Amino acid sequence: MARIAQKSRIVQKFGGTSVGDIGRIKRVVSHVKNAVDAGHEVAVVVSAMAGVTDDLVATVGQAADEWDSSEYDSVVSCGEQICSGLFALALQQAGVPARSWLAWQVPVRTDGVHGKARIQSIETDILAESMAQGQVAVVAGFQGLGPTGRVTTLGRGGSDTTAVALATALDADRCEIFTDVDGVYTADPRIVAKARKLDKITYEEMLEMASLGAKVLQTRAVELAMKYHVPVHVLSSFRGPPGTLLIDEDDFVEQHVVSGIAYSRDEAQITLVSVLDKPGIAAAVFGPLAEANVNVDMIVQNVSEDGANTDLTFTVGKADVDRAVGVLRTLRDALHFRDVVPDSNVVKISVIGVGMRSHAGVANRMFQTLADKSINIKVIATSEIKISVLIAEEYCELALRALHTAYGLDSA
Ligand code: ADP
Ligand code: ASP
Ligand code: MG
Numbered sequence: 001m002a003r004i005a006q007k008s009r010i011v012q013k014f015g016g017t018s019v020g021d022i023g024r025i026k027r028v029v030s031h032v033k034n035a036v037d038a039g040h041e042v043a044v045v046v047s048a049m050a051g052v053t054d055d056l057v058a059t060v061g062q063a064a065d066e067w068d069s070s071e072y073d074s075v076v077s078c079g080e081q082i083c084s085g086l087f088a089l090a091l092q093q094a095g096v097p098a099r100s101w102l103a104w105q106v107p108v109r110t111d112g113v114h115g116k117a118r119i120q121s122i123e124t125d126i127l128a129e130s131m132a133q134g135q136v137a138v139v140a141g142f143q144g145l146g147p148t149g150r151v152t153t154l155g156r157g158g159s160d161t162t163a164v165a166l167a168t169a170l171d172a173d174r175c176e177i178f179t180d181v182d183g184v185y186t187a188d189p190r191i192v193a194k195a196r197k198l199d200k201i202t203y204e205e206m207l208e209m210a211s212l213g214a215k216v217l218q219t220r221a222v223e224l225a226m227k228y229h230v231p232v233h234v235l236s237s238f239r240g241p242p243g244t245l246l247i248d249e250d251d252f253v254e255q256h257v258v259s260g261i262a263y264s265r266d267e268a269q270i271t272l273v274s275v276l277d278k279p280g281i282a283a284a285v286f287g288p289l290a291e292a293n294v295n296v297d298m299i300v301q302n303v304s305e306d307g308a309n310t311d312l313t314f315t316v317g318k319a320d321v322d323r324a325v326g327v328l329r330t331l332r333d334a335l336h337f338r339d340v341v342p343d344s345n346v347v348k349i350s351v352i353g354v355g356m357r358s359h360a361g362v363a364n365r366m367f368q369t370l371a372d373k374s375i376n377i378k379v380i381a382t383s384e385i386k387i388s389v390l391i392a393e394e395y396c397e398l399a400l401r402a403l404h405t406a407y408g409l410d411s412a
Contacts, residue, residue, distance in 0.1 A: 009041045009131070009172040013141065013163035016050035017180035018237035019083050025090045028237045031178060032136055033096050043127070043137040043170060044098075045163040046087050048079020053142075053156070069114035070146075073153045077103075080140035080159070088138045098136040101127060103143035103151070108162065110144030110152045117144050117152035118220070119161065122169035139166060160221035167230050174231040177217065182236035183244035184209070184216055186409040187261040192400050194410040198259065199242065202249045205259050205352055208386045212350040213264030222246070249354055257355035257362055258407040263396055267297060267315040268344040269378060270324055275312050275337035277304040284335060285312065285328070292327045294320045298348070298381040298390060313379055315390060318344055346378065347396040350388040351403060363387045369406040375399055 012032060019025050035042045047053075056076045060067055084100035091098035106127055110117035127137050141159025144152040154161050160177060167175035184206065185195040201209075203226035210219040216234065225232045225246055235243035275281060286296055297315045304310040316324045321342050328340045356362050363380075366387055370377060375398070379390040391399055404410055 007039060007041045009043070009170050010035050011043045011045060011163050011167040011170065011172045011175045013045040013159060013175070013177050014047065014087070014237060015159065015177075015179045016047045016053070018178050019046055019048075019087065020050040022086065022090075024237075025083075025087055026093070028178065029087070029090045029094050029096070031176075031237070032091060032098075033094055036096055036136060040173075041131045043131060043139060043166055043172070044087060044091075045139050045141040045159055045166060046080060046083045047141050047159040048083050052079035052082070070150050070152075073114045073117075073151050077140075077143040077151050077153050080142050084138045084140040088136075091136055091138070096136055097134055098138055099130065100138045100140065102140050103162075104145040106139065107145040108139075108143065108165070110146055110154070112146045112148060112150075112152065114146070114150075114152055116155040117146065119144060119154065119165045122165055124166075124169045128170060154220070155218065157215055157218035158220070160218040161224065164221045164224045164228075164230055164232065168224060168228045172230075174233060175225070177232060177234045178237040179216060179234065180237065181216065182239045183234050183242075184214070184260075186259065187400055187404050188214065188263070191263075191397055192261075192404050194401070194404060196409060196411040198244050200245050200247050200251075201259060202354055203246050204249060204385065205354055206246055208350070208352045209260050209262050212262040212352065212386065212388065213266070213348070214260070214262040256353055256409075257359045258351050258353040258409065259355075260352050261400055261403050261407070261409070262350045262352065263400060264348045264350075265393065265396070266318055267346065267348050267390070268318045268321045268342060269313060269315050269346045269390060270321065270328070271341045271343070272312040272328065272335070272337045273339040273341060274309040275335050277308055277310040281312075281335065284331065286314075288327050288331060289316070289324055292323055294324045294327065298379045298388065300379045315346070315348070315379065345393045346390050347393045347399075348388050348390050349396070349399050349403065350386050351407065352386045354385050356385050356387075365406055366403060369402050370399060373398055373402050 088098040088100040109121045141162040146152040183197045187195040189195045207222045210217050210222050232246040299314040302311045375395045377389045381388045
């Protein structure tokens, strides 16, 4: 829709901890009030109050062993409904005209992939009209309206994506993500005490950080921000600016070789022991896994000692391990492997930086640092701007801290 209003528009998103109880909601509405008082039109996106979505997910698990994913969405999307209403009430209480919007009321249209739906369009006409009349729009994040009229959800952490998509649809001047840390750090500040806050990070690095485990922003939100050049600002709900700004690589002046370190406990390792070493084996293993909707990430094939058999190790999402092992067992006769061994006690550690494109020796520093701590690397994967290794989960914190120091990222 064409912009009629002269005012600048801002989308402000508040995460679960920021709206964790009524006291916090009452506190954080001041950010919205300040923006309104400064003359902006404001759309707010809220998450469920901290812990609510986890509880709803657990409750679904108690109701059924295997669930209908559309009913799952119907249940787990409720936390945002409650929070949007409470947030609108708190704004009204603070003297700021506001109303809540559920995804179907906007509507935020998605595809029909329940549990991890993708936003296809957001119709902003009615919403923008209401904003132009001076009402803050408080939109329930994480929810969507699927093609058959049912409620969908965008995957855990999906309110970030609602916020960036709404900023794009509203042609907003910026999208502010208010959270419980005061920006994006060189590593998760809850684990690495010496982590440093970054004033700026490139979209591309943030995309890698998010997809490799740094949950401060949902990956899809960063993808959208990068595609549509949405200025995203990650800020603390409680401590105020300056936060971290997502920027294009061309605008980056002070380049570091490594900008950040991420970890993910979401993957599990599977080893096929003594599988036939002949052409077509990889296709015979990974084809059926893909058909069963199992995403495979890292892969390593050991050198064959006898020329006939080898071990094949790869990682899949922890939630998919049982399904993957089930599929592999059905292939046993065809592939003649001796055993299939799953291991969920692993963590993937990744170092990320656009500077890697022009610097050598980055990977070696990672391997040497881990070797000095006697940490065994199980699998390695690299791309242009990241190196990931899979190690035993018990070494997660030790490895993160050692690498943080080795790459010169520690705060003074
Ligand atoms: P919200 O509820 O506001 O969406 P999340 O819990 O989803 O917040 O994301 C914020 C959390 O992300 C932080 O509390 C922090 O522990 C974690 N995190 C992981 N990696 C990083 C990082 N590199 N920088 C900042 N926070 C990070
Ligand atoms: N409440 C949802 C979750 O916990 C969405 C979000 O917080 O972004 O995953
Ligand atoms: Mg989040």
